[in-house]
Amino acid sequence: MNFSASTTHALRATAWLAAHPGEDAVLGRDLARKLKIPPDYLSKVLATLARSGVLHAVRGAKGGYRLARAPERIKLVEVVSPFEGKRARSGCLLHPDRPCRDSGACSAHRSWGGVNQAYRDFLDRTTVADIQDHA
Amino acid sequence: MNFSASTTHALRATAWLAAHPGEDAVLGRDLARKLKIPPDYLSKVLATLARSGVLHAVRGAKGGYRLARAPERIKLVEVVSPFEGKRARSGCLLHPDRPCRDSGACSAHRSWGGVNQAYRDFLDRTTVADIQDHA
DNA sequence: GTGATAGTGGATATGTATATCCAGAATCAC
DNA sequence: GTGATTCTGGATATACATATCCACTATCAC
Numbered sequence: 001m002n003f004s005a006s007t008t009h010a011l012r013a014t015a016w017l018a019a020h021p022g023e024d025a026v027l028g029r030d031l032a033r034k035l036k037i038p039p040d041y042l043s044k045v046l047a048t049l050a051r052s053g054v055l056h057a058v059r060g061a062k063g064g065y066r067l068a069r070a071p072e073r074i075k076l077v078e079v080v081s082p083f084e085g086k087r088a089r090s091g092c093l094l095h096p097d098r099p100c101r102d103s104g105a106c107s108a109h110r111s112w113g114g115v116n117q118a119y120r121d122f123l124d125r126t127t128v129a130d131i132q133d134h135a
Numbered sequence: 136m137n138f139s140a141s142t143t144h145a146l147r148a149t150a151w152l153a154a155h156p157g158e159d160a161v162l163g164r165d166l167a168r169k170l171k172i173p174p175d176y177l178s179k180v181l182a183t184l185a186r187s188g189v190l191h192a193v194r195g196a197k198g199g200y201r202l203a204r205a206p207e208r209i210k211l212v213e214v215v216s217p218f219e220g221k222r223a224r225s226g227c228l229l230h231p232d233r234p235c236r237d238s239g240a241c242s243a244h245r246s247w248g249g250v251n252q253a254y255r256d257f258l259d260r261t262t263v264a265d266i267q268d269h270a
Numbered sequence: 271g272t273g274a275t276a277g278t279g280g281a282t283a284t285g286t287a288t289a290t291c292c293a294g295a296a297t298c299a300c
Numbered sequence: 301g302t303g304a305t306t307c308t309g310g311a312t313a314t315a316c317a318t319a320t321c322c323a324c325t326a327t328c329a330c
Contacts, residue, residue: 001251005318029276040320040322050278057276059276061276065277096137111260114253119136119250173290175292192306194297
C-alpha cells in the first residue's frame with residue numbers, strides 16, 4: 001500500500017511545482033535540494049515524467065522543468081503509471097500475474113476488487129493541484 | 136496495489152491448506168508442486184508463517200505443514216504482515232517514511248487515507264476461509 | 271561563433287527481494 | 301538405536317530498484 005521510491009519522488013516533485021507556479025522553469029538540482037532527493041536520481045525521474053508528457057523540460061541556460069499543463073488538469077494516474085506500470089496490475093489476490101476470472105474461486109474477490117477500485121478511483125480523480133505541497 | 140511475491144506465495148499456500156482440510160500435514164514440496172512455486176523458496180515462506188504462528192510445522196517422517204487454527208480464525212493481516220511489514224506503512228502520500236500529520240499540507244490526504252483504510256479493513260476482516268482455493 | 275548552462279543518456283555501484291543449494295536438527299517407523 | 305524423512309537455517313546466486321558518476325547534446329547570453 002506504499003508507492004516505490006521513484007513514484008514518491010515523482011509525486012513530490014509535481015506537488016512542489018504545483019505549489020510554486022513561478023514564471024521560469026525550476027532547475028533539477030534546486031528541486032532535488034528542496035525535496036532532499038539525490039539529484040542524479042531525481043533527474044532520471046524527471047526525465048521520465050518529461051517523456052510521458054507530465055513535465056515540460058527546457059534545456060540550456062535558463063532551462064529547467066515546468067508542469068506541462070495546469071496542475072488541475074494532471075491526474076495522479078499520469079504521474080504514477082510510468083513507475084508503477086508493472087506493479088499496479090489487474091488485481092486478483094491469489095494470481096496477480098493473470099487476469100482475474102471473477103467467477104467463484106475466491107469468495108473474497110469482490111471485497112478485494114472494491115479495495116482495488118477505490119485505489120484506481122483515487123488516482124483517476126485526484127489531480128496534482130490536490131496534492132500541492134509548499135514544504 | 137499488488138503484494139510482493141513472498142506475500143502472494145503465503146496467501147496461496149494458506150488458501151490451499153484451507154481448501155484441503157485433511158487429517159495429516161502437507162509436505163512443503165507437495166504444496167510447492169501444486170502451487171507451482173519454487174520449493175526451496177516456498178520453504179522459507181512457510182517457515183516464516185510457522186514462526187509467526189499461522190502455520191504449525193511438523194518435522195520428520197509424516198511431517199509437513201498445517202494451519203495453526205481453523206481458517207475462519209486466521210485473518211489475512213496475520214498472513215500478510217510478516218512479509219509486508221516494511222512496505223505497508225503509515226500511509227502519507229508524499230512522505231511515506233514519517234507519520235502523517237493529517238493537518239493541511241496535502242488536501243488529498245483524506246481521500247488517500249480512505250483508500251488506505253479500505254485496504255487495512257480488508258486485511259482485518261477477511262479470513263483464510265474466505266480465500267480458500269481448490270486449484 | 272564562443273562559452274557557460276542545463277537536461278539526456280550510458281555505464282556503473284549498491285541494496286533488497288527473489289531464488290537456489292546444501293548441511294544440520296528434529297521426528298517417526300521399525 | 302538406526303535409518304529414513306522433513307523442516308530449519310546459513311551461504312550463495314540472480315534480478316531489479318535505487319543511487320551515483322560522467323560524457324554528450326541542446327540552448328541561451330554575450
